[in-house]
Amino acid sequence: xxxxxxxxxxxxxxxxxxxxxxxxxxxxxxxxxxxxxxxxxxxxxxxxxxxxxxxxxxxxxxxxxxxxxxxxxxxxxxxxxxxxxxxxxxxxxxxxxxxxxxxxxxxxxxxxxxxxxxxxxxxxxxxxxxxxxxxxxxxxxxxxxxxxxxxxxxxxxxxxxxxxxxxxxxxxxxxxxxxxxxxxxxxxxxxxxxxxxxxxxxxx
Numbered sequence: 450x451x452x453x454x455x456x457x458x459x460x461x462x463x464x465x466x467x468x469x470x471x472x473x474x475x476x477x478x479x480x481x482x483x484x485x486x487x488x489x490x491x492x493x494x495x496x497x498x499x500x501x502x503x504x505x506x507x508x509x510x511x512x513x514x515x516x517x518x519x520x521x522x523x524x525x526x527x528x529x530x531x532x533x534x535x536x537x538x539x540x541x542x543x544x545x546x547x548x549x550x551x552x553x554x555x556x557x558x559x560x561x562x563x564x565x566x567x568x569x570x571x572x573x574x575x576x577x578x579x580x581x582x583x584x585x586x587x588x589x590x591x592x593x594x595x596x597x598x599x600x601x602x603x604x605x606x607x608x609x610x611x612x613x614x615x616x617x618x619x620x621x622x623x624x625x626x627x628x629x630x631x632x633x634x635x636x637x638x639x640x641x642x643x644x645x646x647x648x649x650x651x652x653x
Contacts, residue, residue, distance in 0.1 A: 473542075475636040476535035477605075477629060479617055497521035537616055539633070541640040548607070548614075556614065563610045565645040567634050570615060571603040571623055605630050 501517030504510065537556075538549045546564055548557035602620035606613055620626075 473540060473640060475539040475633060477537045477539065477616060477633065479536045479621060494521065539636070546637075546642075557607065557609070559609055559611075561637075561640070561642050564607060564637070564642060565610060566608045567630070567637065567644075568606050568608060569603050569623075569626065569630055570606045570620070571601055572620060573599050573601050603627065603630075605633065 497517040497520045500520045501513040504513035504516050536550065538547075540547045540549070541561065544561055546557065546559055546561045547555065550556050601623040603623040603626040604618075604620045605616045605626060607616070608614075
């Protein structure tokens, strides 16, 4: 489990990848740490090899290997730095909820009571897969594609009195999003929030 989603502890702190944080801040990551590592590594290798080949073409072979290595290191470090950043931060400031995307883009700042609900926006998709049978020519595999098994993808949506705000444009694996969804709602409840449907019962 990604510890950056850990629930607030008894001492009023939430564990993150960089240590303790106030329980009044929740960091939302679109996917688990390391989920993109294989793809990022392959891309870095391909780009680095292309840079080294380019130096070779221009007969700068002495610089080809160092240039490729520096390119790989730079791409890997940049992607690791990006992966360490939360996609969004929810913070409770007095009786207000603030949502900041990335480093500084504020997307929402409303009284906590104006947040009516937090919901999952889920859809079922079926991806078309190329037919890789030996008797199908590569140029025609797209036309003989097969529909793969159905899978659910989701995104989290904040519903306020004025708008419905998805945390991301894209939907990702439901199994991961559901876990983040539950922790986000628990964080909000721990800071005094109730969904609109429970407020009458809470007051009673």
